[in-house]
Structure formats: structure tokens, C-alpha cells
Amino acid sequence: MPKHRVLTEFGMGTSLRRQDYTQAAKRALQDALWHNSINMAELYGFPKEAMIIDVEIAVQEPDRVDIVALLDIFPYGQPSVTVHHGGLDIPRPDGKPTVIANAAINVSFMMERA
16 A cells, blocks of 8 residues: 655744754744644544654754654654754854754555555
């Protein structure tokens, strides 16, 4: 059975003063997830555990993101996280940047095309 994407959500998160790339990424994920209450699993007749959740995170320093901490955000489904170079570091007068992370979340199921 092939994998079919049924939903894509986007979000943005920041760490204003601590340069915490993981926190900015968490906030970006929450921004994408908390905007909606979409019951995709129920809509297609699948258990929530069947959701395949592919997460893409973009920050200026990908190595500073704790992927395991991001996985804890998802209460169900099969999440996987990939971190890329992107996002923004905005200079501040004190020399410490404000960190901006971008997130894209794709939800898929293993199913036949209708």
C-alpha cells in the first residue's frame, strides 16, 4: 500500500533572548499544530497511531536542535523529524541573536488512492 499525504501545516517559533534552537523549533511545531483541530485519522477511518507524521524544521544552527525533545510534542502517530539549515537569526544590540525556526508538518497514511 502506498503512502499518501493528506495534510500539510506550517508554523513559526522564536527564542527571543536565550538562543534556544530547540525551544524555537518546539514553538514552531506548536504553532502549526495548535492552529487546527483536524481529525484526519477519524476522517479516513484509521486509528491515530496510523498517522505518519513527517516534520521538517529549519534553523540557522541545525545541530543545536534536540530532536528527541521535539518528538515528545506528538501524543500519537509515527513522527519523524528532520532538521535543515534555514530559519533566521536576527542580530540584537547585545550581540545575541533572536532565533526564528520554521516548521512544516506532513501527515500521511498508508492507503490506496480513491
